[in-house]
Amino acid sequence: MDRRALVVGFGNPLMGDDGVGLAVLEALRKVDLPPEVRLAEGGTDATSLASLWEGEEVVVLLDALALGRTPGSVTVLDRPALRELATAQPHVHALALPACLEWVCLAQPALAAAQVYLVGVEPATVAPTHALSPQVVAAVPQAVRQVLELVSGARAGTGE
């Protein structure tokens, strides 16, 4: 492959399954990745993407994704699907990842031309604990496979 890819893990590892994005990132560190793939940690503030993105053609975001599905379900969303979440999501204080992504794309129009995906894992427990739930632990290899397919161009996100 010759497309450069950035994979960013988000979440808080001390808040149970909220940390799944970082767990998938750690699992990817143990995989023999092509040199065009760069891994980064984004913490709990998705606007950090503005500083992390260095012109990669493919951007894969990793995070917990609460869609009410069975815990451990892995979902790949492309940017149009994420944009729908950006307007639907209620918020009082903070900006969620979909809104942050749109904000960053406004400020950096070149990012809007990149292929951006979210690989999300349905959480079982988001509460003060540093352990992932068994369902989410079991989902990490599947999330890793989805990332590898996206960065290799073997598949595109369909919103499902």
Next chain:
Amino acid sequence: MSRRTVVIPHLGRVEGHGGIFVRIEGNRVAQVEMDIFEGSRYYEALLKGKHFQEVQGIITRICAICSASHTVTALQALENALGVKVSERVHDLRGLLLLGATIESHALHVFALALPDFLGYESVLAMAGDYREEVVQALRLKQLGNKIQDLIGGRAVHPVNTLVGGFGKLPRHRELESLAKELEQALPVLDRFVDLAASIPLPQVKPGPTVYVALRPYVEAFRFRGVSLCTSRGEEYPLEAYREVIREFTVEHSHAKHAALEAGTTYMVGSLARLKLWGHYLTGRAKAAWTRLIPDPGDDNPLLNNWAQLVELVHSVERALEICQELLGQPEEARDMVDYQVRAGRGIGAIEVPRGTLFHEYELDEAGRVVAANVITPTAQNLANLERDLRAAAEAALAPGAGLADKELKLRLEMVARAYDPCISCSVHLVRS
């Protein structure tokens, strides 16, 4: 008698932790409660038994936006426990790191969360249709804050270069020169934001007299490092007395601890508190912004905290520029660390961070393991006062002639809660449908 209940959920994103709950009976506000997740007790428990060098890696997880603030405060407490004295350059660099955190935090809050309310948009994205340039510049300012933290802390999100005793790696002169250039370019952008803010009439929320609390700066200037704890009632206490001055208590309806001064007096910490106590120390553009945006020194409208943050944003850019220039006047060196011996001890750290006064206290055993930890966040200190102001806002909405419908009342309550910039939702991050 008519009864209605206004509930604002999703204030925090931790399951089971609600938001704002207001019960109105007739023309009377019967109940105002705010429940949030505020994680300091959890983190304190996690720290017990850990070696002091592991503390930073844990406490920076409290919040991405606040990680630099917790880092600097924890280092100060640990160094006090170990009897470590760092150089003035280390203090300056930590100051610069905090200014970066302040720029990032205030830019996010004022521009992305408060301004859309005041201008009548649902969100910062909705605002972009009419204010595209402002929305883009807001993110660039936030990135500037990130860049400072990246340069000084070693990375933007969770600093790794900041250590007990100093810095493992110092910024190079060419990096400081490049940063100084960007800071200079940010000043005219901020002038335009001050113009915009000055053109917006703030809704009036009058909660009654407020007591403000902030640290006295270590020099006679507007600074975030302090030497004693002061109130707007004229009291001044040594930092060591913070546990007697700040009385933490639990309430049935909230998972977070609340705080009050003696006799249950609630108080406010944060940008507005700092300006009330030390605004006269401001200089330059920040001073001009302060006198323009907060012309009445006796005004206790909590919504002014948004403009106080904007004033501090201007100050932070100006002060960061000054520190860059001071550092450029010193010889370039690779690192700045003092040697120290591990010993048993107890130490307190207290720093003015973006949301207010942050306290960390650690007791270490002779091997440097944490025996006890205490963290009091600005959000925990503000909660009781915030509930008071929410009640005032709800009561004003019921006053004759006001008659706000539920939707407007909800927005008004959200604006009051947001003005305090509570750190409630960044401790988790998941995306929801």
